[in-house]
Amino acid sequence: MNLEEVREYCLLLPGVTEDSPYGPDMIVFRIEGKIFLHMPLEYADQRISIKLPPEEGQRLRENYDAISAGYHLNKVHWNDVLIEHTFSADQIKNWILQSYNLVVSKLPKNLRLKYSDN
Template sequence: MSGPLTPRGLREFCLEQNAAVEDFPFGPDVSVFKVAGKVFALSALAAVPLAVSLKCDPDEAVRLRADYPAIVPGYHLNKRHWNTVTVGELPARMVRELIEDSYDLVVAGLPKERRLRLDRP
């Protein structure tokens, strides 16, 4: 994939993560992407500009916010653990890596039995 992520591309990439599902607990306008019932990404896909909130290691979250104006503390989330990323202001590859990092953090926090079930086909 090249060029900036579109709403469709963002949604598809989130759903490409192993066992990821899309849910709408906050209404039809906010896509919530989960793995094993735990949130790893949230986005109002129709919003302009397109943004996505992602889980992040607290120290890394602070560094990213300092280095990139397009990354701010998570909107309506625990600001220590969540960043909101304005998608079009960053390279698509970086946004994909941040999504993968968020997914990996959530999976790492799952009980071992649930993590092992994710690894099975």
């Protein structure tokens, strides 16, 4: 996958918005105002930062050189994933969806119900 494919996939998810609150070199994707994916544009090696359950993120970081603790983010919850030529598109989409669903699960109940089919 590349950054444009990640962007297209994120925008297919219900309720997702994108913006650049940190400047033109960083795009974030949100659900109900809560960030579930950071997409830095300044790196030569394309990457995304996603939220995962702490134990899964730790396991992935231990098993894959292409996954590390989120740079400038909470290293318990956020994980940087190199996306080009590292993992299948389906695997990357699975992690993006997992991040999205993790953030949705923390929303107030009335908002969570809007996204319960994902």
